[in-house]
Amino acid sequence: MIPVRKTRILFVCIGNMCRSPMAEGFARTLGGDVLEIYSAGTNPTGFVSEDAIEIMRELKIDISAQRSGGLDAVPVADMDIVVSMAPLPARRMVPRGFGGVAIDWKVQDPVGKSLTVFRRVRDDIHVRVTDLVDQVRRGELANRRTP
Template identity: 40%
Template sequence: MTDKPIVLFVCVHNAGRSQMAAGFARTLSGGAVEVRSGGSEPGASINPIAVEAMREIGIDISAEVPQLMTTEQVRDSDVVITMGCGDACPIFPGKRYEDWELQDPAGRPLDEVRPIRDDIRARVEHLLAELLPVTA
């Protein structure tokens, strides 16, 4: 295990929202948070429009691959952020859970994915501010 907080981002296909959130968390935390992501029904590949939206702001998620969320990932995480995976996510007492209601970027053009990306960034920034101590 690690001394860093472990955050798991989950959406159905692990191809858009959770991958963007994980990309933000990795980048914005500077490695201070261990980041994981998964899906209840992982897609075959990451959403190319999500990749492009993140590339526009300097975050490369193109090498990420949708993964199946496991019970072990949930159990081992300090914070579990779900994004529309419904009842597919196992619940463990004592964990911090949040459900972020976000539009699914699947099948949407880039101009509709940008606001979703920006919403995710704001939520990740807020989460990191709560998780990480402020250093002077």
Template identity: 40%
Template sequence: MTDKPRVLFLCVHNAGRSQMAAGWLRHLAGDTVEVRSAGTEPADRINPVAVDAMREVGIDITGAAPALLDHDTAGASDVIVSMGCGDACPVFPGKRYEDWKLADPAGQPIEVVREIRDDIRGRVAALLDDLTATRR
């Protein structure tokens, strides 16, 4: 791992879970971690309910856009966190992988998306703690 760990959050549409995770990590880590997110079949836009849920906790993800996973981005990442993409997420040898089982916020009411958001926050905080301990 480089001095600045590179984390890629990966899901199918890159419109909800992975965008919220990227928003949380940017918020909690500042510029100490390089944050990326992508999808295997990106949506046209970010889930507006996910945007609203993140805005409620002071994190603005409106500037993010779903992006297609490319091999260069994955290859240049130290940690790849997949979220519900199963076999659609490719495996890149030599990378640290985490597979987070999270509900899909697509089509869910704000109350459910808040729970997903808060679950993601806890997982991101634990990941950041681990990355920080690894760098010591």
């Protein structure tokens, strides 16, 4: 039997401090068995927001060990799925000839906002990641590369 490779997914926002770390946390919890998960920022801050850590803990998901990093630290060309939560479209973040799926999510940036806004953004991301994991499980977003 040929081993099935996990689908590689990259979540990108601006600072890699709120939205993409939350998406990474949800993806690890909901789809860690089928996904190899990365997150990055177009302009990384070097840290994950304490507010993001706090509101994810409310759902028993710990993202405190995650670190903010840039696209240069991630093998973008090897991804099966790139999800942009930044103003820059996903197609502009991937190299020419990228064979994966590029997805744009319009998710509000909660930086500097209240915990109520953070929770609303978290819940939006939760719904989106749940749907994405379900699509991967159904083979609708199957990895496009061989193991």
